[in-house]
Amino acid sequence: AQSVAQPEDQVNVAEGNPLTVKCTYSVSGNPYLFWYVQYPNRGLQFLLKYITGDNLVKGSYGFEAEFNKSQTSFHLKKPSALVSDSALYFCAVLQAGTALIFGKGTTLSVSS
């Protein structure tokens, strides 16, 4: 079965610094990978996805993610963090024929 792992429960970064939120995956076949963000008391919002093509995927709010097949990773990145980026971030993989399978989430805290 497909799965994703987010090894960090929390990531702390200072405003203006680059940020990385890590995700590794385990799939059979081609991976379809997603990142979602959840702000307090809100639903999940789609950030970006990798289906095929370029390994660097650009998404909403200046976020991007790098697909690395050899390392089975799909890390979320942003060159310059904002305080408003503070939220809960989920990596997910599409399990063939079913639905998205989510990681446990990583809390991003950006300090001013």
Next chain:
Amino acid sequence: DADVTQTPRNRITKTGKRIMLECSQTKGHDRMYWYRQDPGLGLRLIYYSFDVKDINKGEISDGYSVSRQAQAKFSLSLESAIPNQTALYFCATSDSSLTGNTIYFGEGSWLTVV
């Protein structure tokens, strides 16, 4: 108006009671899902439906049932609620294209079982 609407947004119910969470969508998607979110556990799939006549169990379907009343409506029922079903529940939708398959979420329904 939200594309994916969940009702109620908050509910407190007693152990043993039946509770229904409703979901409707205006996105015209054929696929609908129910997830449950617990702190530290992420989102776990309860049930999913690829069309009106298709219902499938997810990872944690025990204690839950669903009904797909129409393409736009997908309800989740707890026949006899228990305290460990206290959680944030999300309905979601997606289209059926392989390269699409972006899932859109409702705002969530907080359920507390006392």
